[in-house]
Amino acid sequence: MHVPDGFLDAQTSVATAVVAAGGVALALRGARRELDDRTAPMAGLVATFVFAGQMMNFPVAGGTSGHLLGGALAAVLAGPWTAVLCLSVVLLVQGLLMSDGGITALGTNVVLMGLVGVGVGWLGFRLARAVLPRRLGSVAPAAAFGAFLSVPVAALAFTALFAVGGTAPVPVGTVAAAMVGWHLLIGIGEALITGLVVGSVVAVRPDLVYGARDVLASSDLEIRPGVAA
Template identity: 65%
Template sequence: MHVPDGFIDAPTSAVAGVVAAGAVAVSLRGARKELDERTAPLAGLVAAFIFAVQMLNFPVAAGTSGHLLGGALAAILVGPYTGVLCISVVLLMQGVLFADGGLTALGVNITNMSVIGVVVAYAVFRALVKVAPRRPGSVTAASFVAALVSVPAAALAFVGFYAIGGTTDVPLGTVAAAMGGVHVLIGIGEAVITALTVGAVIAVRPDLVYGARDLRQPLKLRVGGELVDAPAAAPEPVAAPRASRRTLLLSGLAVSLVLAGFVSFYASASPDGLERVAEDKGFADSAEEHANADSPLADYGVRDVDDARLSGGLAGVIGVGATVVAGGAVFWAVRRRRADDTAPASTGGDA
């Protein structure tokens, strides 16, 4: 659902850019509380994994495909503030390197897919886990519903932008109905991918999943010389980690490289939900040529590499690598800032 340049007028795009910049600034500050030396590398991997899976368009209806947005997945694995940063890094890499999503529309895309997608998904997720039994299965089930809801929410956010600054005179109700309908179907695919991924990580390292942080041993209190459970409802114990953090990170990176470098060749070539709606409702022609259309990696291929399989595979591998590096740099800087904030201030002694 990458909005190209030309769908939304310049003033509305500028306002969206300000909103997106503000959200990223808030997230940079909020992520300090979510990231530590254990989870910062995981956040970089989550960004790279989302980049890889977004290359895997899956069919959802005749002549229409969809792909992961990733807001729910990122928020549940590494936290909502860090999740906004993950999706923003992915969108930046896609727009700058691969000419996917307009540069003037970057603020619209970050607001829709990163901010709205993450906020809605995490709000639904937290509401569900608060009332569900405190066990890993509840986290996985809640992630399914959260992801399912987040996709049409992001799609309707685009409709809101189109209502304010759409460059083509198309009946708003028609656009809203079409966007909502197709993105409910895409949301099902998003929900399946999110639940499977969250469930897989919980199975091996539940302690690293931000959304499962309440699944811990019951708090014990000593009353009258005896240990008793705290008054709050006692969550079920979390299973011991089955894999080292390094093993998880290397395995996740390997999976991302395989998905982007090999499996992506077999992704659906049909237009995604937004592209299909734009074609059917008559505003596809308002899209402008991307400013980076001549990028060596434009359209997820490597220029001058004639073999389509090799070209796409190399582009995918480069994208995963670039996202890991960019995301890792951002999250390392945020983690270091947190360390600086929590370090005890030095005091000078009297001479």
């Protein structure tokens, strides 16, 4: 989903950069409430995992690319505000060192993957948790649902930006069909990966999973390293 330089006009790129800067500023404040001796190391691991996952790109349409987003995974493991920072750092490094997405499109990519991807992924996770039984076994499927939901919504957000300020000679309908169609498939893969990763961590160290803290707080079971609730 990395948007390349010049794919959106200057006005749209500047507008998304402003929104991205505001979102990162809010995330810096919010992450102070999330980061502790458990989530800080997890945030580093999450950023590394997302970086590796996003390096597997394939073309979608008009110069754009598709890949795993990792927003829901980062939000569930490290917290939504911390996840925004993780995704933003990953996108910055990719843009600076690998020209993946471009510098002028950095704000656009942060909005799509760091704000929309994380926000929708976390919202989907919370909605699923509200429906599923209140137990540790529900954390992984809820994370998978949030991951699936985040991908096509981010694709739709990109399509909306392209409709406003797209510069490539590609019809909006073609872009929408390609982006949403491909990203529905990507969403299935992302849901599987997110569910497996979150489920594996919950099984071994549920205390390291930010999205499981409320379950642990309401449980009388003692959580020890290597012992699942």
